[in-house]
Amino acid sequence: MKIHIKNGRLIDPASKTDKPLDVFVAAGRIVGVGDTPAGFEASSVLDAGGCVVCPGLVDLSARLREPGFEYRATLESEMAAAAAGGVTRLACPPDTDPVLDEPGLVEMLTHRARLPEFAHVHPVGALTTQLEGKALTEMAELAEAGCVAFGQANRAVVDTQVLLRAMMYAATFDFPVWLQAQDPFLARKGVAHDGEVAARLGLVGIPVAAETIALATILQLARETGARVHVTRVSSAAGVEMITAARAAGIGVTCDVAIHHLHLCENDVGFFNAHARLDPPLRSTGDRDALRKALASGAINALCSDHTPVDDDGKQTPFDEAEVGATGLELLLPLTLKWAREMKLPMVTALARVTSDPARILGVDAGCLKVGAPADICVFDPVADYLVSREALKSQGKNTPFLGYAFPGRVRYTLIDGHLAFDGTLS
Amino acid sequence: MSVMNTGGNPQLNRHGELKHLLTIEGLPREVLTRILDTAAPFTEVAEREVKKLPLLRGKSVFNLFFENSTRTRTTFEIAAKRLSADVINLNISTSSANKGETLLDTVDNLAAMQADMFVVRHASSGAPYLIAQHLAATDRDHIHVVNAGDGRHAHPTQGLLDMYTIRHYKKDFTQLTVAIVGDVLHSRVARSQIHALNILGVPEIRVIAPKTLLPTGVERLGVRVFNDMREGLRGVDVVMMLRLQNERMQGALLPSTQEFFKSWGLTPEKLALAKPDAIVMHPGPMNRGVEIDSAVADGKQAVILPQVTFGIAVRMAVMAMLGGN
Amino acid sequence: MPAPQLPDAEALCTALIEAMRPHVDPAVTALVGIHTGGVWVAERLHAALGLKIPPGSIDVSFHRDDYHQRGLHANTRTSQIPFDVEGAHIVIVDDVLYTGRTIRAAMNELFDYGRPARVDLAVLSDRGGRELPVAPTWCPHALTLPAAQMLALERADDARLSFRLMEK
Numbered sequence: 001m002k003i004h005i006k007n008g009r010l011i012d013p014a015s016k017t018d019k020p021l022d023v024f025v026a027a028g029r030i031v032g033v034g035d036t037p038a039g040f041e042a043s044s045v046l047d048a049g050g051c052v053v054c055p056g057l058v059d060l061s062a063r064l065r066e067p068g069f070e071y072r073a074t075l076e077s078e079m080a081a082a083a084a085g086g087v088t089r090l091a092c093p094p095d096t097d098p099v100l101d102e103p104g105l106v107e108m109l110t111h112r113a114r115l116p117e118f119a120h121v122h123p124v125g126a127l128t129t130q131l132e133g134k135a136l137t138e139m140a141e142l143a144e145a146g147c148v149a150f151g152q153a154n155r156a157v158v159d160t161q162v163l164l165r166a167m168m169y170a171a172t173f174d175f176p177v178w179l180q181a182q183d184p185f186l187a188r189k190g191v192a193h194d195g196e197v198a199a200r201l202g203l204v205g206i207p208v209a210a211e212t213i214a215l216a217t218i219l220q221l222a223r224e225t226g227a228r229v230h231v232t233r234v235s236s237a238a239g240v241e242m243i244t245a246a247r248a249a250g251i252g253v254t255c256d257v258a259i260h261h262l263h264l265c266e267n268d269v270g271f272f273n274a275h276a277r278l279d280p281p282l283r284s285t286g287d288r289d290a291l292r293k294a295l296a297s298g299a300i301n302a303l304c305s306d307h308t309p310v311d312d313d314g315k316q317t318p319f320d321e322a323e324v325g326a327t328g329l330e331l332l333l334p335l336t337l338k339w340a341r342e343m344k345l346p347m348v349t350a351l352a353r354v355t356s357d358p359a360r361i362l363g364v365d366a367g368c369l370k371v372g373a374p375a376d377i378c379v380f381d382p383v384a385d386y387l388v389s390r391e392a393l394k395s396q397g398k399n400t401p402f403l404g405y406a407f408p409g410r411v412r413y414t415l416i417d418g419h420l421a422f423d424g425t426l427s
Numbered sequence: 428m429s430v431m432n433t434g435g436n437p438q439l440n441r442h443g444e445l446k447h448l449l450t451i452e453g454l455p456r457e458v459l460t461r462i463l464d465t466a467a468p469f470t471e472v473a474e475r476e477v478k479k480l481p482l483l484r485g486k487s488v489f490n491l492f493f494e495n496s497t498r499t500r501t502t503f504e505i506a507a508k509r510l511s512a513d514v515i516n517l518n519i520s521t522s523s524a525n526k527g528e529t530l531l532d533t534v535d536n537l538a539a540m541q542a543d544m545f546v547v548r549h550a551s552s553g554a555p556y557l558i559a560q561h562l563a564a565t566d567r568d569h570i571h572v573v574n575a576g577d578g579r580h581a582h583p584t585q586g587l588l589d590m591y592t593i594r595h596y597k598k599d600f601t602q603l604t605v606a607i608v609g610d611v612l613h614s615r616v617a618r619s620q621i622h623a624l625n626i627l628g629v630p631e632i633r634v635i636a637p638k639t640l641l642p643t644g645v646e647r648l649g650v651r652v653f654n655d656m657r658e659g660l661r662g663v664d665v666v667m668m669l670r671l672q673n674e675r676m677q678g679a680l681l682p683s684t685q686e687f688f689k690s691w692g693l694t695p696e697k698l699a700l701a702k703p704d705a706i707v708m709h710p711g712p713m714n715r716g717v718e719i720d721s722a723v724a725d726g727k728q729a730v731i732l733p734q735v736t737f738g739i740a741v742r743m744a745v746m747a748m749l750g751g752n
Numbered sequence: 753m754p755a756p757q758l759p760d761a762e763a764l765c766t767a768l769i770e771a772m773r774p775h776v777d778p779a780v781t782a783l784v785g786i787h788t789g790g791v792w793v794a795e796r797l798h799a800a801l802g803l804k805i806p807p808g809s810i811d812v813s814f815h816r817d818d819y820h821q822r823g824l825h826a827n828t829r830t831s832q833i834p835f836d837v838e839g840a841h842i843v844i845v846d847d848v849l850y851t852g853r854t855i856r857a858a859m860n861e862l863f864d865y866g867r868p869a870r871v872d873l874a875v876l877s878d879r880g881g882r883e884l885p886v887a888p889t890w891c892p893h894a895l896t897l898p899a900a901q902m903l904a905l906e907r908a909d910d911a912r913l914s915f916r917l918m919e920k
Contacts, residue, residue, distance in 0.1 A: 199642035200452070202552040202579030202618055207643070271437065271560075272553030316531055316561070318551030320578070444823070461826065468811065468830040476837070477864040480814045482824070751823030 001043055001418060002026045004036075008048025008379060012055060013352030014368030023053055025375040028418035033371060044420075048379045051412050054351050056088025056119075056376035058358040058367045060256050061232065062307035062329055064121070065396075066109065068097025073309040073396040078329065079118040081395035083422035085330040086378035086411040087305070088119050089359070089366055094126040095153035101126035101137045103145035110146045117421040120376070122148040122362055124178055127166050133157035136169055143175060148362050149230065151178030154279050154324075158184055160217060167227040176228040176363070179218050181239065182280055186210035191320045193281040197266040203319060206281050208236045215239055219246045222253055230361055231255035234300060235280035237290030244299050254361050257291050258306035259328055259335040260401065264288070268401060274315040274322035275401040278306075295353055296343050302358040303339075305332040309397020327397035333378070334386045334409035335402075347382070375418035384410040437559050444752045447559045447572040448745050450581040451622040459626050463591050466744035470737060472509060482747045483512035486543040490516045492575070493530070493549040498711065499575055502735070503546045503584075506742035510750070512544070530554065531561050538562070544571045544749065552578030552615075571749040579615050584745060585710050586619030588738040590627060592730055593665055595737065596706050600627040606659055606701075607650075608635040608691060609669030609718050612642050612680075616710045617669055625649045635659035636691065639680045656691050660700045668693055668709045671718045684717045694720040698728065706730045759893050761905060761913040764876040765793065767892035769800045772843070772874060775890075776801055782835050782842050784808040786858050789847030789905035792913060793876060797845060808833040810844075815857035837866035843889070847905035849875040852886030877915070879903050 003025040010021040010033065024032035024040050031037050062082065065073035082090060092109075094100035100109070106123050113121040125147030129135045139150055150170055157163040157179075170177045187206045192198040194205025215231065219242065222229040234240055234255050243255050260278055265288045269276045276282055294300040308325025315322050332354060340350030359367025366374055385406040390398045414422035436453050440446040445458060472478055488507040490500050500516060507514045519533060534545070547555045555574040562570050576582040590600075597603055605624055611617045611634050624632045625648075634645060635653045646652055653659030660666065671687060681687050693707065707719075707729045715721045723729060782805040785794030794807045809832050813825040844858050855873060862868065872889035880896040897903060902918045 194643045196644040196647045199644045200618070200648060202577075202581070202615055204579075205643055272556050274557075313529065316557070317529065318549065318554040318557055318578075320551050320553075465824060465828055468814070468828050471830045472814075472864075475864045476866045479864070481860070482814060482819055747824045751819050 004042035008053035012369040014356040055355040059090040060304040062090040077396040081329040082119040088376035093153040106145040116419040149176040167225040171227040181214035183210040256302040272319040279324040334407035337409040377415040379413040469740035469743040483510040488512040548575040552580035582615040588741040604631040605665040606633040794845040812857035815860040852884035
């Protein structure tokens with residue numbers, strides 16, 4: 001299959017390119033950018049007129065709900081969502097059921113995900129067995145099975161000695177350690193940011209100190225162990241500040257933020273909107289503004305969807321009983337563009353945070369449009385509206401606080417290894 | 428991104444009239460005042476030979492109590508019965524909730540039994556909102572929801588009866604200094620009182636509590652914070668005491684009831700710092716010797732029993748207004 | 753249609769007083785006015801007839817039969833019956849008699865206080881349009897008005913009573 005993507009505006013953040021260039025794909029790889037390679041004869045031509053042609057999006061956190069939670073979502077439904085969202089590569093956290101703490105489970109997942117129209121799946125293995133924070137997993141074996149990093153999803157390792165040793169062990173193999181910073185004691189029973197809205201609504205608050213205290217521990221242990229630490233889902237201005245300072249002090253730490261925390265704040269809980277029940281909680285407007293700036297400057301390295309499909313029953317409960325999380329794979333691109341517009345960022349900078357930068361964190365040679373790279377490509381219309389509705393969402397999870405909103409940024413084509421995984425002109 | 432709520436304030440209909448009573452927050456002053464005005468004639472019904480009015484005759488009021496509270500349930504039951512409604516009491520904490528039925532399943536079942544009004548008590552903040560939104564989303568908007576206390580969020584009828592009591596004794600809200608004392612953090616009553624007092628134009632609302640019993644950012648609800656009770660009570664017209672639950676001694680919020688009483692219990696000596704004609708209120712049930720001294724609870728300045736009486740009238744007024752809107 | 757001649761409310765008060773005088777016992781008869789016009793008339797009657805028992809007032813909001821269509825009346829006032837209704841001779845007083853529904857509600861309200869021995873009805877004017885079998889005991893004036901019009905009693909600062917015709 002030889003594909004010619006023509007008339008598009010090519011944006012490749014890795015090479016800081018933003019100009020009208022055609023792309024040529026053969027045998028699953030990019031074989032030419034700009035001029036037609038010698039002897040290239042397209043078997044298929046995709047018209048990208050009025051569209052941006054960029055690397056397929058790389059999402060650092062998408063829950064596929066397999067194994068264990070197939071009633072909430074299946075690999076099929078969520079992979080369709082990824083393709084529709086222009087996401088061609090994603091990392092999935094280990095909080096499945098059973099937990100991704102055994103090589104066999106990881107192999108099964110990657111095997112199941114190996115269909116041409118499916119995005120590349122990079123499992124994050126469990127750092128501790130059952131995510132219980134007590135015993136180490138067989139990290140080397142898990143890495144062989146396909147894990148790119150080790151983490152705890154959003155569960156804490158309470159015992160700091162275990163955390164120290166887990167990071168030491170991971171550092172032995174130079175495996176990245178992905179950790180969410182939230183002190184479980186300060187977050188106990190908490191369901192919302194400990195601020196004005198929680199005070200008003202009578203919700204149990206999670207103070208910013210829950211993040212900064214956990215971060216202090218993680219950063220100190222990163223310094224001690226030399227482990228490659230990636231902090232997931234930073235939520236506060238103070239948290240960003242600590243990470244920036246740690247980096248200045250020579251600790252090689254990276255971090256990401258979720259789309260929801262970039263656009264929403266505690267006020268969006270409104271009248272107990274369970275769709276805004278997220279982990280970490282949506283914080284103050286000041287925190288949100290700091291996150292937006294830090295992502296623009298690169299202090300926050302990547303933007304992810306934190307895709308978490310939840311069935312309706314999980315959200316149609318009182319706020320404090322609702323399951324946490326929001327669907328996001330199909331919102332990653334429009335919300336990236338929205339942020340870029342509002343921050344007056346060049347699109348090439350904004351798209352770096354969802355392509356080349358997260359690819360670097362994953363440690364994969366992808367997220368770029370250079371010749372020889374896998375043909376993971378997203379073609380999107382930057383002005384056409386994407387209307388967020390239950391019907392439009394391909395994900396089985398219809399749970400998002402953005403339901404009913406329309407945002408510019410509509411995917412026209414998604415190519416995964418040169419295979420046309422999504423064709424938006426058909427719908 | 429600007430605030431994105433799911434719909435507007437769901438308790439008012441498009442004419443600005445009360446459809447549900449979910450919280451006092453955001454109620455226009457006219458609506459709040461009208462409830463108090465409407466409650467006045469209902470107080471007198473209790474003195475008649477026939478203590479019953481026909482307003483809700485043929486209507487079914489379901490008391491949905493997902494959290495036990497005999498006292499609150501009884502006052503709602505009396506109020507509904509005095510309006511001639513059929514009252515069905517359901518203590519759901521002991522039935523379906525344990526069988527795995529969801530809150531909305533329960534609501535759907537009862538709505539199918541031709542309910543006209545749900546009086547809801549729930550341990551989760553916002554549960555009555557969920558019910559109201561669900562009824563709206565399923566075209567059963569004619570069923571009214573009254574919040575009888577949800578988590579730490581709101582207890583609007585208690586807030587209203589407290590305002591009725593204050594107005595009864597003090598007439599004008601706009602010259603008052605009111606102190607709310609005790610466990611504000613866990614108190615739905617305190618939140619409703621604070622909103623009501625602000626809406627009615629009380630110029631100074633004080634909260635008096637140790638830092639462990641105050642929500643973060645409470646001052647942004649429009650109150651002055653005092654940790655020292657003596658300082659906070661100086662010159663106040665109204666002292667509103669809150670109930671201190673015994674379980675607060677766990678979880679490192681307080682060392683002991685004795686120490687709490689010493690610092691924040693209302694004694695005659697501390698009450699003497701308030702204005703000589705200050706009134707003392709308490710939502711009940713009282714913990715004598717924990718938040719209030721018996722000498723104060725039974726003293727001349729206490730209006731705790733009138734609060735209970737007014738509570739029936741206020742709940743009748745709320746139900747009568749909802750039932751007619 | 754030409755505007756009907758409006759009756760003189762003061763003259764009707766005098767006529768009503770004279771009509772009632774032979775039938776009332778100042779020591780026994782009690783008056784209850786219906787808010788708001790009926791209360792004004794009851795005060796007049798009470799003074800002129802020299803009744804001993806203080807007059808009561810009734811607000812019919814709690815017994816209105818249009819509650820389910822129109823909701824609770826916005827300015828509901830407290831009924832005040834300063835005497836024992838049980839066994840009393842009571843005259844319900846209103847300004848204008850129309851459908852009879854207000855009188856029905858007033859009687860219901862009254863009976864919530866006890867069982868009177870006898871209830872009479874005194875009004876200044878009967879404008880027709882009855883929807884219930886209600887008839888006044890004393891009524892010095894009658895006219896027929898279309899349903900779109902309303903006859904309302906007003907009281908000036910000097911306590912003079914007058915009628916005004918209003919479009920609904």
